[in-house]
Amino acid sequence: MIEHTLTVAGVTVDARHWIGGERVASAETFTDVSPIDGRAIGEIARGTPAQAAAAVAAAKAAFPAWAATPRAERARILHAVADGVEKRLEELAVVETTDNGALLRSHRRGVMPRVAHNFRFFADWLLKLDHEDFETRGHTNHVSWDPAGPSVLITPWNAPLMLATWKVAPALAAGNTVVLKPAEWSPLTASLLADIAAEAGLPAGVLNVVQGYGSEIGDALTSHPDVRRISFTGSVPTARRIAASAAAHLTPLSLELGGKSPLLVFADADLDLAVDLAVEQYDNAGQVCLAATRILVEDSVAEEFTRRFVEKAGQLTQGDPREEAADIGPTIHPRQLEKIDGFVRRALDAGARAVIGGHRKDGRYYAPTLLTGVTQDSEIVQEEVFGPVLTLQTFTTEDEAVRLANDTRFGLAATLATGDRARAERVTARLVAGTVWVNCFFVRDLRAPFGGSRQSGVGREGGSWSFDFYCDLKNTVTAPNGWSQDHG
Known part of the structure; x- marks a missing residue:
């Protein structure tokens, strides 16, 4: 019955x-x-x-x-x-x-x-x-x-x-x-x-x-x-x-x-703010279409950014989403979990390095992951994972940053961290995205166009x-x- x-x-x-x-x-x-x-x-x-x-x-x-x-x-x-x-x-x-x-x-x-x-x-x-x-x-x-x-x-x-x-x-x-x-x-x-x-x-x-x-x-x-x-x-x-x-x-x-949005971090940015923005991309276990999963960092600050990121991400609590202390919950379905793990395993096999994470946890939980050593044409950079998986690449010039940011088939959103207002205006004008956030993330107003x-x-x-x-x-x-x- x-x-x-x-x-x-x-x-x-x-x-x-x-x-x-x-x-x-x-x-x-x-x-x-x-x-x-x-x-x-x-x-x-x-x-x-x-x-x-x-x-x-x-x-x-x-x-x-x-x-x-x-x-x-x-x-x-x-x-x-x-x-x-x-x-x-x-x-x-x-x-x-x-x-x-x-x-x-x-x-x-x-x-x-x-x-x-x-x-x-x-x-x-x-x-x-x-x-x-x-x-x-x-x-x-x-x-x-x-x-x-x-x-x-x-x-x-x-x-x-x-x-x-x-x-x-x-x-x-x-x-x-x-x-x-x-x-x-x-x-x-x-x-x-x-x-x-x-x-x-x-x-x-x-x-x-x-x-x-x-x-x-x-x-x-x-x-x-x-x-x-x-x-x-x-x-x-x-x-x-x-x-x-x-x-x-x-x-x-x-x-x-879908999206494969970038987070561009320039050397003149407030690095603590930039790290906060990057770690925020793990929200909802990374199951967010707007998530800036491709972190692009100016090479002169990449080492320090990574150090602070690892420290900040290490403070996250992953567990039962009904608990007040939880920051990251589970992946919604075994099929989605398998998809996420497949992306990461193929990236590691291709030479990527997991700075943090890179593996499943008990149940339907996937560890927050940051991959380095990835190439622009790799699957992990080009395809939407829809899980708590970020990649980190470096750039030297503003032109290179914009080129990397725009070099996918997507264009849903982009996030920019910089202390230079003129640079922010130059870069946002060149980014292909429906929404661009500057020194912030996920600020949504229903009066604004979205797509x-x-x-x-x-x-x-x-x-x-x-x-x-x-x-x-x-x-x-x-x-x-x-x-x-x-x-x-």
Whole structure:
């Protein structure tokens, strides 16, 4: 007998889909396993193409009424969703830590408050979304943002709820309806979000959640003729499949993909700050697309930088992410752990040296690793590992630093440590990246555009850029006369 509800860290979570305002079971399930101890959390409804299509149908049916809902009312409901998130913040935090292994203290203090902020921000931005009218030879141009329609949102496992709501909130604010497909390795908080949204008064069918494997239901979602927008965060190979699937109907895509971001450390930088920035890249066990995994250090300070890095990294505590003292948790899945270890073993076989780490630990933990002796064309430098593995290379000149930084197929982010403002301006202007941080890291503002260059993505979201994507922009041009009736 299939159990429809699970108890996760004392919290009840429904394991079924959420379609058209109702819980929907599947004949088959998949097992959700906690990366903390490898124990099964429970069985999750395994979606079928028919259920994916049903979710799109529910979104299509709900779209006209939601699109016609006044902006102020949509914003009110989104604020109510944020209230619900804040009310259940502790429950969301403990469930997500159990499900994906990220630090509980981070979920409590940063991630879940950010989830609520995502809804509040886009609700407020909706109310001020406007473009000043302008004239052309006496004719008035008026720009409007029309809701596009049902949107399929496919989200990753490394920050499940935060990254889901980064998409869900603007899509709903724009007047679109949503089918959310969470990653199968971390589906639980998406189910809780469905409950919270329903309690907040979001109409049935406006938000739908379908769980399962992308290989089984992905094409049914991304190739559906009634889907008007697709937003995906994940790997480049999966993005290629989604783009090919969406091509039949020319469905607009927003893709936030992988990264191999550099951290450039110049000799004039505050070395303690630079070391702090470098060690911070181990956050979430290195399972962060924005992580600056390629450390590029000016050769005159490389030895001292490395010494301080080893000392600082040695202070990190790796262990149970539910413990307050933990700095690094586990890798989410045995398959991911094997992938990380494979990258490192091949790099060591090719001549790299592990200054720290370079090996697995008990369970699903991988030791924080720093590799030196790597070449620019090596796999470990060119390919995304998505684990706690950094490489260190040196440079002599500013031109060489920029060349090395830009010499991958990615362009998601870059971080720069320097004490010279003019150098910072020169270098950032030449870096290929969607986001550049100077003497800081991971400072994110929802007003800013976010996305990647090259194979790190297509499009930008955030602020008005999100509404530009989730809406059909319309320009209405009106003649100054010709009215047979004018009621003022």
